[in-house]
Amino acid sequence: MRKLMIGVLLAATVIASPIGVQQVNAAGAVVKIDGSSTVYPITEAVAEEFQAATRGKVRVTIGVSGTGGGFKKFCRGETDISEASRPIMKKEMEACKKAGIQYVELPVAYDALTVVVNPQNNWIKSLTVDELKKMWEPAAQGKVTTWKQVNPAWPDVPLKLFGAGADSGTFDYFTEAVVGKAKSSRGDYTASEDDNVLVQGVSMDKSALGFFGYAYYAENAKKLKAVPIAAKAGATPVAPSIDTVKSGAYQPLARPIFIYVSAKSLEKPEVREFAEFYLKNAATLSEEVKYVPLPDKAYVMALDNLKAKKTGTGFGGIPEVGVSVEDLLKREGKH
Amino acid sequence: MSNGKSHLSHSPMRLAKERLVEAILFLAAFASVAITVAIVGILLYESLGFFRHVSIVEFLTDTQWTPLFDDAHYGILPLAAGTLVTTGVALAVAIPLGTIIAIYLSEFAPHKMREIIKPFLELLGAVPTVVYGYFALIFVTPLLQKIMPDLSGFNMLSAGLVMGIMIIPYVSSVSEDAMRAVPMHMREGSYAMGATRFQTSVRVVTPAAFSGIAAAYILGISRAVGETMVVAIAAGMQPNLTWDPTQPAATITAYIVQVSLGDLPHGSIGYQTIFAAGLTLMLITLIFNIGGYLLTKRFREVY
Numbered sequence: 001m002r003k004l005m006i007g008v009l010l011a012a013t014v015i016a017s018p019i020g021v022q023q024v025n026a027a028g029a030v031v032k033i034d035g036s037s038t039v040y041p042i043t044e045a046v047a048e049e050f051q052a053a054t055r056g057k058v059r060v061t062i063g064v065s066g067t068g069g070g071f072k073k074f075c076r077g078e079t080d081i082s083e084a085s086r087p088i089m090k091k092e093m094e095a096c097k098k099a100g101i102q103y104v105e106l107p108v109a110y111d112a113l114t115v116v117v118n119p120q121n122n123w124i125k126s127l128t129v130d131e132l133k134k135m136w137e138p139a140a141q142g143k144v145t146t147w148k149q150v151n152p153a154w155p156d157v158p159l160k161l162f163g164a165g166a167d168s169g170t171f172d173y174f175t176e177a178v179v180g181k182a183k184s185s186r187g188d189y190t191a192s193e194d195d196n197v198l199v200q201g202v203s204m205d206k207s208a209l210g211f212f213g214y215a216y217y218a219e220n221a222k223k224l225k226a227v228p229i230a231a232k233a234g235a236t237p238v239a240p241s242i243d244t245v246k247s248g249a250y251q252p253l254a255r256p257i258f259i260y261v262s263a264k265s266l267e268k269p270e271v272r273e274f275a276e277f278y279l280k281n282a283a284t285l286s287e288e289v290k291y292v293p294l295p296d297k298a299y300v301m302a303l304d305n306l307k308a309k310k311t312g313t314g315f316g317g318i319p320e321v322g323v324s325v326e327d328l329l330k331r332e333g334k335h
Numbered sequence: 336m337s338n339g340k341s342h343l344s345h346s347p348m349r350l351a352k353e354r355l356v357e358a359i360l361f362l363a364a365f366a367s368v369a370i371t372v373a374i375v376g377i378l379l380y381e382s383l384g385f386f387r388h389v390s391i392v393e394f395l396t397d398t399q400w401t402p403l404f405d406d407a408h409y410g411i412l413p414l415a416a417g418t419l420v421t422t423g424v425a426l427a428v429a430i431p432l433g434t435i436i437a438i439y440l441s442e443f444a445p446h447k448m449r450e451i452i453k454p455f456l457e458l459l460g461a462v463p464t465v466v467y468g469y470f471a472l473i474f475v476t477p478l479l480q481k482i483m484p485d486l487s488g489f490n491m492l493s494a495g496l497v498m499g500i501m502i503i504p505y506v507s508s509v510s511e512d513a514m515r516a517v518p519m520h521m522r523e524g525s526y527a528m529g530a531t532r533f534q535t536s537v538r539v540v541t542p543a544a545f546s547g548i549a550a551a552y553i554l555g556i557s558r559a560v561g562e563t564m565v566v567a568i569a570a571g572m573q574p575n576l577t578w579d580p581t582q583p584a585a586t587i588t589a590y591i592v593q594v595s596l597g598d599l600p601h602g603s604i605g606y607q608t609i610f611a612a613g614l615t616l617m618l619i620t621l622i623f624n625i626g627g628y629l630l631t632k633r634f635r636e637v638y
Contacts (some may be wrong), residue, residue, distance in 0.1 A: 026630070125588060130479060138406040142399060160583070165593070166403040187401025187408070190489060190573040192593075205475065229344025 029270040034063035035070025036084030036169045037195050038111055038155050038213035039257050041289040043083055046278045049285065053277070058270045066193040067169025068092075071260075075099050080265035081275070084258045085111065085213065090302045090317035091180075099193035102263040102311040106279060106302045109286035109293055109326055112214040112240035113253040115172060116224040123147070123154050124235030126228040129252065131177045135159065135209065141186035147207065157329055161189035162201040162210030166177045172319060174211055182297040182319040199224065218290035229253060245292040256328050257291070264309050272306075279303045298329055336442070360622050378617060381610035387476050388604055400574035400585075402608045403594070408607065411615055412577040417584035418619065421566050422559040425502055432499075433506025434548065440536025441514035442536035452630025453508075457604045461506035468568030471497035476569065489583040498565050510530065513547020514540050546631035553627030557589065557620050563588040588618045 021153075033043060040062060047060035051152075055261040065073065067084045074082035075096040088105070096103065115132065117124050134140065134150045147154040164171035166183065171191075190201055195212040202210040203223035217226050217240070228237035231251050244250035259278065265271040278301050283293040304310075314331030386394070389409040398408025437458070440449055480486045482583040517540050525535040541548065571583025572593050585593070589608055 069439075138404070141401065141404075141406055181405075184405045187406065188399065188574060189402035190571050194573060200472065201488050204480070206485075272492070 008010040013303040027059045031060045031274045032079045033081045034073050034079045034086040036067050037064040038085040039083035041215045044286040050277050066167035069167040080271045082260045086173045087315035093317050103260045105313045106259050107256045108282045109291040110245050110259050112245045114214045114217040114240045115211045115227045117209050118206050119225045126231045128233045131224050137179045157207045160205050160208040162198045165191040165193045173290050177321045215290045242292050339492040341402035353542040378614045379594050382614045384612040398576045413574040413585045417586040420629040421491045425498035425559040428499025428525040433503045436507040437510035438536050441511045456504045467497050467501050468565040471569035487583045487591040491570050491584050494566045502555045506551045509551035510548045513544035517543045546635045549630045556623045567592050587612045
């Protein structure tokens with residue numbers, strides 16, 4: 001579906017540009033992007049603007065293999081830019097190093113990983129992280145199958161779970177934040193790297209629960225209900241929103257999202273131009289697609305890093321939860 | 336004429352040409368054999384790697400399939416059950432409807448009607464399966480939810496029903512061909528005995544054409560077992576060992592597309608599961624085909 005949308009957009013750009021098809025064929029410069037479906041809405045918006053600005057001279061292709069899937073391609077040198085909804089991990093750093101791929105890490109926005117239920121669900125007002133853990137930990141596999149088993153106060157209806165697939169950065173982050181170990185989850189739920197499938201699933205099923213990036217919730221707010229999350233039992237539950245992410249109240253599910261640009265691809269003018277364009281427009285465009293923009297300072301810093309081709313990551317390759325905006329700035333300044 | 340004769344039998348050029356044509360024809364026929372053997376070979380080879388990690392007993396008896404997760408289980412049963420349930424639902428639609436349509440078209444329909452219905456049937460078979468998938472998810476499932484409010488958003492029932500509609504043309508057109516091939520004198524004999532048109536078509540033509548009709552059913556089954564897009568879109572991709580069609584489940588094919596999308600590294604156990612699943616799928620189809628072959632042989636009518 002998305003590829004179709006990209007196709008339609010491409011076609012629209014082609015028609016919009018005065019010389020049309022000829023130009024695209026003649027130029028043939030392509031920026032290849034793949035990775036997280038969470039970052040996809042921003043990248044798509046940027047790509048759309050970029051293609052309009054360059055009058056279709058540069059084509060931008062965006063895949064949605066998930067953060068992990070994206071890095072696998074990136075570290076084989078198949079893509080120019082990899083989108084990630086979590087920092088690069090040790091294994092991927094090693095794979096890139098082996099292949100001689102160096103990269104510049106650019107934070108582009110903040111996201112509120114959102115837990116959603118069906119609007120007809122009338123027994124959930126908020127959830128604690130512990131309750132989420134009870135639903136999602138590997139020990140629940142095949143055993144926790146009704147809402148009642150999680151909390152006796154809830155009705156005895158089947159618990160239908162929808163979540164990001166094993167190649168997704170959202171999956172890595174969610175499991176790290178909720179279960180306590182990245183990639184550690186039960187396996188018997190409907191898993192998809194495509195968040196639209198998850199939206200469809202939760203919106204059609206009264207007893208469903210799912211999680212994905214805030215943008216997908218905001219886009220479908222009529223069909224879904226976002227659940228306020230309490231970090232601990234007894235703590236005040238906080239609903240995901242742009243304000244609660246900015247203030248740092250929405251924890252532990254607020255997270256920075258990134259793009260990684262290959263240093264080698266930066267030698268190509270179209271990739272460099274696109275990356276710079278991305279950072280210059282990320283603030284407005286991320287807000288447009290319902291993500292939380294970083295402070296201006298962060299984009300300036302990232303732009304400096306990009307121009308200086310400062311490679312490496314501000315994270316140690318170890319999954320972390322609850323990195324605040326300030327903290328992120330410090331790290332990106334240092335490495 | 337006499338000149339021509341010597342020309343025919345003695346020209347080496349002509350002989351060489353004939354040989355060449357024969358060789359090309361043989362290669363074309365042989366290619367299909369070679370490709371099949373190669374596919375089976377690759378499936379077996381890569382599956383061997385899988386079965387070095389996972390015992391066949393575990394593969395066949397474990398009731399969970401979660402190869403990409405922490406608590407990894409490699410039981411093919413949930414996927415096989417998903418495949419069989421969706422296939423069952425599809426056949427419950429396609430076989431009765433397909434057979435009835437075939438009987439109508441072959442025995443009852445006036446020529447004009449046939450000319451109208453046939454193209455529509457063929458069109459039904461030409462609709463891309465991805466369209467059927469979204470048709471099931473966006474149209475059929477909400478409709479079913481009105482009747483069964485507790486139906487999951489993704490379920491095998493809706494996928495199976497739509498798959499059944501998709502298979503109807505395969506079943507009906509092959510069955511109809513078989514029925515039309517039944518010699519006219521058999522029908523005439525039946526009428527002469529005082530049988531009605533309905534009695535003739537059900538008691539004489541259908542049994543006489545049974546081997547062809549069985550072949551049509553087998554074709555339908557293979558099509559349903561191997562169908563991917565419809566179940567991947569509408570059935571939920573959740574490995575779930577259940578025989579209840581109202582539940583979401585993943586089929587073998589749906590699992591294969593799902594993991595292939597995620598770009599698995601070559602040689603990893605996740606990568607090898609694709610081939611083990613593929614091999615299982617091939618064996619299921621093979622069993623149905625052999626069964627069909629034996630069935631058609633047993634019931635073949637010779638005129």
